């Protein structure tokens with residue numbers, strides 16, 4: 312090792328520092344983390360950070376990670392989301408050591424609740440939520456005990472049994488831990504452990520009508536799995552005391568909780584609840600709409616797992632919340648796609664150009680690189696024919712000074728082909744441009760140019776005879792303000808031009824062979840991928856990101 316370069320296991324953040332020191336001190340022989348999503352929606356970019364942190368860190372230190380569904384709320388959880396989440400984690404490049412469900416532990420959790428009752432540390436409470444809130448006191452004044460707090464363990468056992476047996480309606484009573492009504496931590500003032508919900512669960516069906524609260528399920532699930540480092544977001548800091556208390560009272564494996572700041576990104580919202588509203592109220596086409604910050608949406612938009620992992624790495628794991636720039640995300644995907652994307656030609660707004668001095672059928676074959684960043688991808692032939700398409704944006708009838716593209720009498724180079732000169736602009740009776748008549752300079756062939764002409768502009772083009780039609784969907788940021796979540800109604804700030812559909816684009820024939828996993832750079836336009844709605848008869852491409860940052864609110 313060179314002096315001063317540090318070891319390969321240099322900790323990248325405070326979580327890694329803790330893990331490294333726990334391994335070095337022998338506190339743990341190996342690291343086991345878990346990623347614990349609630350299956351009530353699709354994963355978003357924030358979850359992606361948590362996945363990279365949990366799986367990536369364990370991997371770095373030779374450990375493992377469980378995927379555990381935190382499925383304690385029967386009403387909001389669905390199998391569709393479970394499958395979506397497993398798919399997303401694997402797509403990001405991670406293999407869970409195990410796939411577990413908090414609901415797998417319902418029997419064990421029930422037994423532990425019985426144990427707590429027997430120890431005189433839990434009681435069945437018939438107070439209403441309002442009464443409980445009032446009795447809890449405030450952070451500056453202690454709570455007051457109600458009559459249920461002194462019920463005997465025997466009575467509580469019988470009542471809890473009846474709760475489980477379905478004898479009481481929803482919300483009729485709860486099981487609460489008996490801890491400390493004077494604690495400065497409100498979470499320690501006799502927190503709820505179980506509530507009654509006569510609802511079918513996606514895995515346990517109608518077996519249960521009492522369901523554990525997050526605090527009663529999470530720590531014990533960690534402990535059952537022998538999770539060494541239970542990493543979660545900052546809002547769980549006040550839960551940590553309860554997490555430790557429960558583990559201690561039950562005398563089970565001492566998993567430890569560590570907290571980091573949520574990842575935020577500007578111009579988007581990052582809460583499943585809000586994303587769900589966008590889907591259910593049809594502001595977007597679904598959870599995988601390419602404008603959504605969901606992993607499914609970003610995948611469909613053309614983001615790569617590498618670019619998302621890189622974004623998380625660069626955004627960093629911190630103890631304080633901050634807002635990350637969406638520019639950073641776009642930078643990461645451009646950087647990755649620049650290396651990987653095959654260069655292809657698309658003309659979004661075709662303008663017909665007739666090459667007057669090329670014979671009908673007089674095809675000239677050219678060659679162009681598939682990816683100059685990766686010479687192994689080779690070259691492909693492209694046909695130069697009598698009629699070609701150029702983009703309307705590359706022609707101006709009355710150009711400003713220093714305009715380097717095509718204008719009447721002016722010259723431009725066709726990428727990987729010849730220089731052409733605009734001889735005539737053909738219009739209809741209303742003055743609309745129908746086509747251009749241009750001549751080409753046969754001595755100006757790319758790579759063998761003996762014409763001696765100096766031409767500044769290079770534009771892309773397609774042989775009209777060979778090009779195929781395609782729909783191109785130009786996606787932009789979904790919101791027009793930096794922090795939509797802080798608005799009264801975040802849905803009112805949806806960016807009206809977040810999707811522009813170009814229905815009549817032309818693309819080169821090689822794109823007919825495109826597969827969903829392929830990534831393309833449409834030359835001079837941006838990065839694109841095939842959309843799953845694409846068919847052989849109707850190609851559809853999504854813009855992942857433009858070539859440069861051109862955002863204007």
Ligand code: ATP
Nearest residue numbers: 347348349357358360361543544573574581582583
């Ligand atoms: P949301 O608020 O969007 O519903 P959540 O935290 O309720 O998110 P869970 O399914 O409970 O969603 O989260 C699974 C894991 O992902 C948790 O450990 C949670 O802390 C983490 N997580 C969620 N959002 C973010 C975020 N923005 N940044 C980092 N981690 C996150």
Ligand code: MG
Nearest residue numbers: 348349351583
């Ligand atoms: Mg949640």
